[in-house]
Amino acid sequence: MAPPMSASTFLKALKDEGLTVVEVGDWRTHNRNHVGAWGPVHGVMIHHTVTRGTAATVRLCRDGHADLPGPLCHGVIAKDGTVHLVGHGRANHAGSGDSDVLRAVIAEKALPPDNAADTDGNRHFYGFECENLGDGKDPWPEAQREAVERAAAAICRFHGWGAPSVIGHLEWQPGKIDPRGFTMDEIRSRVRDRLK
Numbered sequence: 714m715a716p717p718m719s720a721s722t723f724l725k726a727l728k729d730e731g732l733t734v735v736e737v738g739d740w741r742t743h744n745r746n747h748v749g750a751w752g753p754v755h756g757v758m759i760h761h762t763v764t765r766g767t768a769a770t771v772r773l774c775r776d777g778h779a780d781l782p783g784p785l786c787h788g789v790i791a792k793d794g795t796v797h798l799v800g801h802g803r804a805n806h807a808g809s810g811d812s813d814v815l816r817a818v819i820a821e822k823a824l825p826p827d828n829a830a831d832t833d834g835n836r837h838f839y840g841f842e843c844e845n846l847g848d849g850k851d852p853w854p855e856a857q858r859e860a861v862e863r864a865a866a867a868i869c870r871f872h873g874w875g876a877p878s879v880i881g882h883l884e885w886q887p888g889k890i891d892p893r894g895f896t897m898d899e900i901r902s903r904v905r906d907r908l909k
Contacts, residue, residue, distance in 0.1 A: 715872050717752045717839075720801040722871070723787075727796055730867035732860060735797045737775055743784050744802025750836055751803040756818045756878040757865045758807050758838040759900065760786065761847040761891040767791040770844045775799040786842040788864060794856035796841075796864055806842065807834025810885035821877035824884050834885055839868050847893045858895065862903040869908060876905035 718726065720741040727734050744751065764770040770789055774797075777783030784800025791797065809830040815837060817824050841864055845851050865879040872878075881897040882889045 715752070715754050717754045717802075718868075718871060723801060723868075724798065726867040726871045727788075727798075727864060730863045730870070732863050732867070733795045735795055737771060737797050737799045740775075740784075740798040741801050743775070743800045745782070745784070745805060745835070746802045749803060749833065752836065754839060754872070755815065755837045756839070756874070756880055757868050758834065758840045758880055758882055758885060759861060759865070759892050759897070760806060760840065760842045760882045761845040761893060762789070762842045763847045763891075764844060765846060765851075767793075767795075767797075767844055770842070771797045771799060774842050777805065781805050786840040788841050790841050790843045790857060790860045790864060792844050792854055792857050794854075794860035796860060803835050804840055805835060806840030807838045807882070808886050810834045811887070814880070814885055818878055818880060821875050823877075824880065827883075827885055827887050830887055838880075838885075841865075843892060845892070845894060847891055849893050851894065853894045858900075858903075861900055862907055865900065866904045866907040869904060876901040876908065879904050 811827040812832040
């Protein structure tokens with residue numbers, strides 16, 4: 714069982730991995746912990762935002778919306794590769810997903826199909842929202858892809874996890890398609906190489 718990193722340790726891990734990080738407001742204490750625990754943590758989840766424009770994207774991910782209060786992730790990865798930290802603690806990003814997938818992530822084995830929504834993912838995953846329309850046409854600049862790789866690797870490095878601990882929302886929750894525009898196998902391969 715892995716307790717989550719402290720806010721200071723999280724920030725340091727990201728910077729030590731070579732990322733440019735922007736701290737947004739009260740991110741260190743901005744969370745949903747009052748509705749449930751955060752931890753033990755078992756992996757990193759990658760999403761796309763279906764938004765355009767970094768400022769608007771960061772604001773949405775920090776504040777949420779009428780149907781889903783923020784934070785909607787821990788960090789927003791912008792097109793230029795900058796990571797904007799918007800929350801630390803439980804965040805509304807993963808939702809309910811498949812317990813078989815969680816067991817596979819913990820064991821770092823191949824992922825089974827995500828055909829159930831019976832487990833609270835907000836408790837168990839770090840989450841990064843990536844600025845992208847998610848239409849399969851909006852480009853993913855190399856700076857952004859590299860930032861996804863570095864952010865995931867930073868967390869895995871701290872916890873002693875391997876690349877199989879990095880998953881996409883589409884691998885966790887039935888009906889989700891994000892991230893769209895690259896494959897999670899590609900990201901895991903990049904994380905694996907970086908962790909070497």
